Each structure stands twice: as C-alpha cells, then as structure tokens.
Amino acid sequence: MNLLKNFWSDEAGLVMSAELVMLGTVGVLGATVGLSAASTAINDEMVEFSQAIRSLDQSYHIEGHKSCRAWTASSSYRQQDVAASLADLCGQIEEAEGTVDKRSNLKRQAPPKSKELRKKMEAKKKKNKAKKKKNEA
DSSP states (O other): OHHHHHHSSSSSHHHHHHHHHHHHHHHHHHHHHHHHHHHHHHHHHHHHHHHHHHOOOEEEEEEEEEEESEEEEEEEOOOOOHHHHHHHHHHHOOOOTTOOTTTOOOOOOOOHHHHHHHHHHHHHHHHHHHHHHHOOO
C-alpha cells in the first residue's frame, strides 16, 4: 500500500504508473489479436487437412475365388465422388459457421427408381425421334 501511495505522491511515480498502464493495455491487445490470428490459422489448417483426408480414394474391389469344393465371395466398395464429398464437407463447415449461401447448396436426392428411369429414357427417345423427323423434313 505504501508503494502505491509513494507512486501517487511522486511525479516520477505518476509517469511510471501511466507507462505501466499503457504497456499493460498494449500487451493485452497484442495477446488478444495474436490468439485470434492463431485460432483462425489453426482452423484453416484443420479444414485443409480434413479436405485432404476426404480426397483420398478408398474404393476397392476383390475378386471372388472358386475351386472344386470351396469358394470365397467377392467384395467391393465404391467411395462417393470426391467433388461431391468435398461439397458436402464445405456445406457442413458453412452451416457450422453460419455462412450458408442458399444458392450454393447442393441438393442431395435419392437415386431415381427404375420406373422413373424408364420414363425418362422413353421421353428422350421420343424427343430424338421428333428431332430426326424435323431434320429430315
């Protein structure tokens, strides 16, 4: 307590305490900015690392084997396309950050059923026939 009283009553103590306040303020600001930059850099590195891991293709196919009295089944796995996988990852990151752009989201749909595919194929054939007739005329 005497030290603070001496600082207050002495002019040199006032200058010294003002310097300490300034240095403390600059130190806190520097630490805050530094930690913010470090957290952003670490987050960016983690995103790049996750995209690199997601880019690895882990698809495989093993042929089955059949002999006189024994056989083994074949096995395979086809990984999702890398571009679609990365789009999913980026979408998840944007959703987590709250920066989702409604226009940039890829819509995931279930694959079409065989009836729907047949209808689409028949419609394409009809269009192609109509174009051929138009070109011939």
